[in-house]
Amino acid sequence: MNGGNVIVERERGLLEVERRIADLRSANINQRVDFSAEIAALEKKYETLQRELFGSLTPWEKVHMARHPSRPTSLDFIAQFDRFDELHGDREFRDDPAVVAGFALLSGRAVMAMGQQRGRDTKENLRRNFGMVTPEGYRKVRRLAHTASRLGLPIVTFIDTKGADPGIASEEHAQSEAIASCLYEFTQAGVPIVATIIGEGGSGGALALGIADHVIMLEHSVYSVASPEGCAAILWGDASKAEEAASRLKLTSADLQQFGIIDEIVGEPLGGAHRDPGAVIATVLGSVSAAVERFARSSPQELREARYRKYRRIGAWQTERQEDVGLPIR
């Protein structure tokens, strides 16, 4: 399922060098022959290669980085909270494993944590529908966001989905209404909301967990109005032009920070978050926790008001090009 990932393919070349370094190291110890010079040379080659392969990524390469099978998932982040108790179900029909949610402790503070959850192998991906959430999943999100708001618990979300599930049953069960009701609940919640895009953020299915007082994005994650494949299919009737769509959509963290659509970028090690997940997760949780504490000082009314103003501003009025074409500025 992860075949064709350009990042995974690149890593194969690196893996070979890694293996040779490891071989030489063990030979160095076992045979009492000094291979230090060879090891140093290989390490240098490894570093150069890594910089060449990952030093600067195109938008399309970032899409593949965001989809990398080893990239940390929502549960990998949530597992590093002080505590987590998963809660289940929409109270109407079923529990959707494509989204996880529950009470959690973050730096000693009780919060509601949630995120779309893709599988870490094929079997889990099938069970979790590749992180594509159904209406039942969104209703679980809405229910627990409401509970959090009522109990005064900050909401911490992790976004990682290609998009909402596009199936027959999802349409029968009102996917549109399910997503819309999440948006409604998140604009209304009188508690701090902090969202982090950790992998792929695709379309309304991602935004359903994305209305927040503070939005963080991992450096190589992507966030877009539709998946590049979807965009290419919609505009040009040809999903194979996804690479071109990726370059046009301005879906990288740097673009979106410039647009004022996200608030903070957390950097990744060379080669991506999965090269050092522990450090990346710790940095993200530090940022999330700091943001939660900052917004926790505001009253529910102040939070709603500030969130309204934040989203009210996004759009035509804040783009520079509006002025270029002589449009009225308010």
Next chain:
Amino acid sequence: MAIPDWLLRRRGKNAESRDAALWTKCPVCGEVLYRRDLSANYDVCPKCGHHFRMNAYDRINMLIDGDFTEIGDEILPGDPLGWVDKKTYPVKLAGDREKSGISEGVVCGIGSIDGFEIALGVMDFHFRGGTMGTVVGERVTLLLEEARKRHLPCIIFTASGGARMEEGMYALMQMAKTTAAVTRLKEDGNFFATVLTDPTTGGVSASFAFEADVILAEPKAMIGFAGRRVIEQTIRQKLPDQFQTAEFLLEHGQIDMVVDRHDLKTTLVRLLQYTQ
């Protein structure tokens, strides 16, 4: 249909020429129809009842008694992403303006319907497939805010292929912006209704379209989150014809009524009578 003053001003000398194409063919029954007969029948095929996609101003003209004061009509699209594919985005927009006779995908304003003053928004599929970019989001938000300020009921007719790709994440964020405005309107006790027309999908259906107190739809309108083609590609089989029609949604508990276009005005007025 007589053309009211506000519409004459809006369309200028083009007011009559839009009817210049004399004949049109019903895509459902194949009947060849005289354009004037069709518009006299609210763009509904007299033979089979097929509801043609309506121009926003024709729709407003059909509903509103006298004057219609537009909101946000001075707000026009920019090009925040500098989008280029076969054409640049501004060139595409110029073509849409030419084709549709409107300046963006929605027309919003205040007017009266059978004596009830309402805030009315009407989307038009002929402009970039009714997609929601920042202008549609801004105009709809201004309408909802004006309705709240003046304690008016708000009615929005939707027709949309979803979020507008050429404005990227700015377009997606309009779902958040319009939702925030709906939240405030409803908190203040205003009545909010939507009428879903063919088609209503994606970012519009998953935001304000399905956040209304009462949701109506026109017969056979295609309504859903994912487009039919996307679903067919995902499940690798053909979908039944009835799937995602207004009637299908009514049966599945997603909307309140399916209303023929001829009965829309009286139905909306009846609903407004309960909420005054």
